[in-house]
Amino acid sequence: MSERADARLSRLLAAAEAGLAAAAGGAAVCVLTKAGTPVPGIKYHEGRRAALTEVARLGGRTSRSPEDAATDVRASWAEDLERLTQRGAGPDWIAYRQGGLDALADLVAPPVPPA
Numbered sequence: 607m608s609e610r611a612d613a614r615l616s617r618l619l620a621a622a623e624a625g626l627a628a629a630a631g632g633a634a635v636c637v638l639t640k641a642g643t644p645v646p647g648i649k650y651h652e653g654r655r656a657a658l659t660e661v662a663r664l665g666g667r668t669s670r671s672p673e674d675a676a677t678d679v680r681a682s683w684a685e686d687l688e689r690l691t692q693r694g695a696g697p698d699w700i701a702y703r704q705g706g707l708d709a710l711a712d713l714v715a716p717p718v719p720p721a
Contacts, residue, residue, distance in 0.1 A: 650701040654709035656702070657679055657683055676710045683703055
């Protein structure tokens with residue numbers, strides 16, 4: 607994996623973790639979701655973290671670049687989102703998968719040069 611891509615993945619993972627912590631207000635996500643009230647804002651950030659973690663694991667197992675691993679992860683997450691949308695899944699599931707897909711798009715987007 608290229609160092610630049612690894613650094614971007616690490617930065618995005620840290621941002622996803624921070625976003626999840628902020629959205630959940632420090633509470634455990636499982637506690638919030640067991641309450642039965644939809645929490646799509648929290649699930650969105652959880653999905654970001656989950657998708658990026660999946661990329662890191664896949665890259666670590668296969669020595670593939672984060673961008674290459676993200677391509678495979680994106681395909682399965684996009685299929686899942688399509689399936690969930692078609693069956694009318696709740697807002698938490700949709701937000702989770704959409705958050706993951708957004709994080710993967712951020713990972714493979716061309717880096718923005720410093721101003």
